[in-house]
Amino acid sequence: MSRLLIPNPNASIVSLTSPFTRGSLRTIKDALSVAYTTKYPISPTETHAAVLIPLCNLNDNPGLLLEVRGKLRAHSGEVSFPGGKVDPTDESVLHAALREAEEEVGIDADKIEILGRLGPPTRSLSGLRVWPYVAFLHEKPYGSTSDIDDTSPLPSPPLSSLTLSQVEVAAVFHLPLNRLTDSRYLREHQFRGSTSYWACDATDLVAPGIEWSNACANLEDEVGVGFDGRLEIWGLTGWYLNLFMKIFFAGRSH
Known part of the structure; x- marks a missing residue:
């Protein structure tokens, strides 16, 4: 018997099928502020991302x-x-995340609304201390959309409008929230061999023709190509995704 229980979508603090609104983003932001209150120091002896x-x-x-x-x-x-590595010229760790998002997928910082952070920042297998920030992507600068009420869907940029880095990004895709409560796509995995979490199959979400299946030279790396050759969200990316989804169903973590 699995040690994990698949969350009941009806128990979520916001709908997993209705579009995000100002009201639902406020609920997520409040839950993040309650769940993650610890202040983590940024050690100058470590390399950060x-x-x-x-x-x-x-x-x-x-x-x-x-x-x-x-x-x-x-x-x-x-x-x-x-996201990516923090450069010496970055004003902050968060600034690095915003800069990398613009470089990788072409989204300006003024269209990215930061809702909160997860914690603790975990080290990748390559030794980077990775700081995760939860955000919402607006189609227009989010300071200019005050006319949208609390219950109306917030527009996000369509995938076709994004400008991908030809070197760094092969494709982008949209992962529906309700997939993370659908047993057909979930596989229990062990993070660093000790803590159970859900890896999520995303194979069918990537546009046909993207050469991902044989691109990974080292399957022991912590994100991406996973069980049985499927394109999975697992490792550190999957771990952070699970921590984020716990906010929807528990409200408190660290």
């Missing part, structure tokens, strides 16, 4: 934007959130 966990509405369907990485030296052909 930052990622966005970007919520978006696609055809009035709530979900998240994820990438399939290009043919790079590390994590080639794998699934990840937008």
Whole structure:
């Protein structure tokens, strides 16, 4: 018998099938602020990275934007959130996440509404301390959309409008929130061999013709190509995704 229980979508603090609204984003933001109150120091002796966990509405369907990485030296052909290594010129860890999102998928920082963060920031297998920030992607600068009321769907940029880095990103796709409560797509996995979480199959969400299946040279890396050759969200990306979804069903974590 599995040690994990698939969450009941009816128990979520916001709908998993109705588009995100100002009201639902406020609920998520409040839950994040309650769940993650610990202040984590940024050690100057470590190398840091930052990622966005970007919520978006696609055809009035709530979900998240994820990438399939290009043919790079590390994590080639794998699934990840937008983000990357903090540069010396970055004003902050969060600034690095915003900069990388613009470089990788062409979304301006003024269209990214930060809702909160997850914690604790975990080290990748390559030694980076990865800081995850939850955000919502607006189609227009979100400061200019005050006329949208609390119950109306918030528009996000269509995938076709994004400008992908030809080097870093092979494809982007939309992961519907309700997939994360659908047993057909979930596989129990062990994070770092000790803690159970759900890996999620995303094979069918990527446009045909994207060469991801044989692009990963090292299947022990922590994101992307997973069980039986499927394109899965697992490893550190999957772990952060699970931590985020716990907010929907528990409200408190660390």
